[in-house]
Amino acid sequence: MAGVGAGPLRAMWQQALLLLALCTAGSRGLYFHIGETEKRCFIEEIPDETMVIGNYRTQMWDKQKEVFLPSTPGLGMHVEVKDPDGKVVLSRQYGSEGRFTFTSHTPGDHQICLHSNSTRMALFAGGKLRVHLGIQVGEHTNNYPEIAAKDKLTELQLRARQLLDQVEQIQKEQDYQRYREERFRLTSESTNQRVLWWSIAQTVILILTGIWQMRHLKSFFEAKKLV
């Protein structure tokens, strides 16, 4: 009996998993078109120690059928993530469907760049790719049903955990705000200093050149016997 019932049951589980996978892959998410060698960059301004999860799915445009193919194996996307200092945090090649994760160690603007380096696209002149993209930052990266199952939390405990995560994110953002305000203040003070020194230097240069001009011209006219 186990042998007879296992086949369709496994099919059912596979369908359930497929459904879950589609939901998590964001099949109904935002998408955009990019060209063959085009590089698209997105910026995420995040505080430090924040996890970012990005997932994408690509579809290739079929010129003959004038439709986007549901899935294209062999299509690759290169994902590159740079931190605010320009250092590369993540640089990896993924398939036509991928999920990348990184955690920031410095607060600031992180740049996530995607480009396709598939050679198959060269066959289709003017081919374009449809990229479904979803980026989750901070507390949105937590998968609450999974946490509930792992830690065996009741509903109330799970809600409390969600609220704690949200508040932690707010605190991190406020710390980052303090750091940014300090940078802003340093920039403004530097501008203030520069304007002050420049106006003093300009006045000094003006007076000195005026004195030099008069002295030089006076000696010139005296030499020419006009004065």
Added chain:
Amino acid sequence: MQRPGSALRWAAAAGSWGCRLLVLLLLVPGPGGASEITFELPDNAKQCFYEDIAQGTKCTLEFQVITGGHYDVDCRLEDPDGKVLYKEMKKQYDSFTFTASKNGTYKFCFSNEFSTFTHKTVYFDFQVGEDPPLFPSENRVSALTQMESACVSIHEALKSVIDYQTHFRLREAQGRSRAEDLNTRVAYWSVGEALILLVVSIGQVFLLKSFFSDKRTTTTRVGS
């Protein structure tokens, strides 16, 4: 006593229902989500984003320009038939809420085609439907307890706090980029102006000297 055949038929029926459920779930306005993206828009460029939305879903598009030029961008939102739902030129910040009147692909574009050499950084937040519920089986009929409804209201309040924080962070980024621009401009300008001052004053003296030496030769030539 169950025969293996009926178990098989039951499993097959369940499987086919699962397939239908999958298709239905993809069409029915269910739990949506939000997409928050910051991207760079080069000069004379237009970038479009698409999303498949089901009928009856309440959606909100919010955008803000963070850096670049006069901090403005053109935005345009179209429904599946190409009808323009929202069109604004040179806006710095706006928020637009609409309910999807039909199923299909909605398209929204940001254009920087009016600008010749400044590229802009644009942030947008596209909220489709409600956020997915915490529990997958959240179609419960029983009412929430007081504790649970307090948790829900705290969650909503914290979401709006995070939203305000995001907008504040963007405004601060805008102010900071202006201040940094000002700083570099003051540095270059002060050095440049000092150089120009020196060059002009020295040039004046030599030009004046050259006038007098020419006049000398002409007067002597006329005289003789």
